[in-house]
Amino acid sequence: MKIALPTRDGCIDDHFGHCDHYTIITLDNDNKIVSKEPMDSPEGCGCKSDIAPILSQMGVKVMLAGNMGQGAVNILQSNNIKVIRGCSGEIDTVAANYLAGKVEDQLIVCDHHDCANH
Template structure:
């Protein structure tokens, strides 16, 4: 399984659509981390880009994110990517907490930026 985290300076970027890059973490069947890679984000708003199908083609099944508009949630879910909103802090800690079952989707919807379809 591969999980994606919108990242800036080693932390969850507060907004999925404007992150510096995505950190893709591959887990084995026992949920051990086998690899971590950086994937640059597209220019502009991520929710209007083709990032969701690109992530899906790479095998991403879960997006651990901070805030995200409903349009982006819909696009990710349409691409069979589970969205978990409300994450914050160091990406390694977020992954550990998610793997331990300590993080659930907080249903946080962003409506404060220039992506007009949220």
Template sequence: MKIALPSNGTHVDGHFGHCEFFTILTLDDAQNIVARETVTPPPGCGCKSNIVSTLVEKGVSVMLAGNMGQGAVNLLEANHIQVVRGCSGPIDDVVAQWLAGKIQDQQIVCDHVDCGHHESPDAN
């Protein structure tokens, strides 16, 4: 199984579409991490880039993320990548908690107004 996490250093980034890079972890059948790689996303918002197709090509089946817009959720799910939102903290801790069943999808969807990544259309 391969798990991807939007990352900023060694922590899960709070927003899928604006992360520094994606950490992709390969787990064996015993759920041990056997490989780790990073993928730098193209510039721009994640749902409007080719990052989802890149993750699919790499065999990712789970996305553990802090938050993301509905466009990204739709693209990931349409490509058979399970989305788990509401994750935060060090990458290895988040993966361990998810594997232990302690993290469930919080169904948090960013509207790009409150997350600070895009200005509100009403902003002066």
């Protein structure tokens, strides 16, 4: 299984649609991390880019994000990617906490672009 994390400076980017890149974590059958690699973020805002089908084709099943609009949530979910919002901090810590069952979707939805709160 693969997990995607919108990343900026080694941390979860506060706003999915404007991240510097994605960190793609690959897990083995025992949910142990076997690889971690960066993937460039496409041009355009998250929900308007083609990132959801690309991630789905790569085998990504979970997106650990800070915040995102409902449009992005819908597109990711329609591509069979589970969305977990409300994540923050260093990507390694967020991934470890998710794998330990300590991360739940906070249902945080940004309802406008250029959100000053992120």
